[in-house]
Amino acid sequence: MTTRRFISFFGAVAFSALFLAGCRAEEQGRITEFKPGIYLGKKDTELSEAQRRQLHQRSAYQGSATFLSRGGGGVAQSGVDTRGLSTRVQGQRAR
Numbered sequence: 055m056t057t058r059r060f061i062s063f064f065g066a067v068a069f070s071a072l073f074l075a076g077c078r079a080e081e082q083g084r085i086t087e088f089k090p091g092i093y094l095g096k097k098d099t100e101l102s103e104a105q106r107r108q109l110h111q112r113s114a115y116q117g118s119a120t121f122l123s124r125g126g127g128g129v130a131q132s133g134v135d136t137r138g139l140s141t142r143v144q145g146q147r148a149r
């Protein structure tokens with residue numbers, strides 16, 4: 055009976071040690087339940103004026119060497135009439 059009690063006690067201690075090892079510090083306080091379309095994380099801090107200027111300057115480098123487009127992309131002139139595409143996309147149902 056003593057051996058059985060010792061094995062049970064040792065098994066419980068081993069299980070507890072393994073169970074608690076999964077509770078790492080970086081795992082604490084993280085989001086475990088997710089809601090589609092809702093950001094549940096911490097609120098972002100407001101950007102300072104210096105940070106905004108720096109981002110604006112960095113986006114200026116995203117243009118081509120011959121044409122400074124100030125970032126973003128554009129539709130290349132392929133000769134295809136794309137005006138109908140935007141009305142078709144706007145008429146589609148949201149998923």
